[in-house]
Amino acid sequence: MKEKIHKCLNCGIGNTKIKDVQKILSMNSDTVLINIKAEVCDHCGERYYDPETVRYFEKIKLELKNGNSSQLIPVGTSYKVAS
Numbered sequence: 001m002k003e004k005i006h007k008c009l010n011c012g013i014g015n016t017k018i019k020d021v022q023k024i025l026s027m028n029s030d031t032v033l034i035n036i037k038a039e040v041c042d043h044c045g046e047r048y049y050d051p052e053t054v055r056y057f058e059k060i061k062l063e064l065k066n067g068n069s070s071q072l073i074p075v076g077t078s079y080k081v082a083s
């Protein structure tokens, strides 16, 4: 991912900067944490992913959906509060 500065499209005030972010993808009751680089607005925090990254997310989602998760490592259990 190349370093590039853009005006934020969301707030129109901030500039975007490449940062390490954590993205959470969810599929049914499963979630995948992905550490990835994104352009983040220094004003409103809006994130922008490049097309390559978006394709990568889609690929991971598909693998999760198909149960084909050879490169996915379980890291814990997700809970919800019983109602």
Ligand SMILES: [Zn+2]
Pocket: 008, 009, 010, 011, 012, 013, 014, 041, 042, 043, 044, 045, 046
């Ligand atoms: Zn912004």
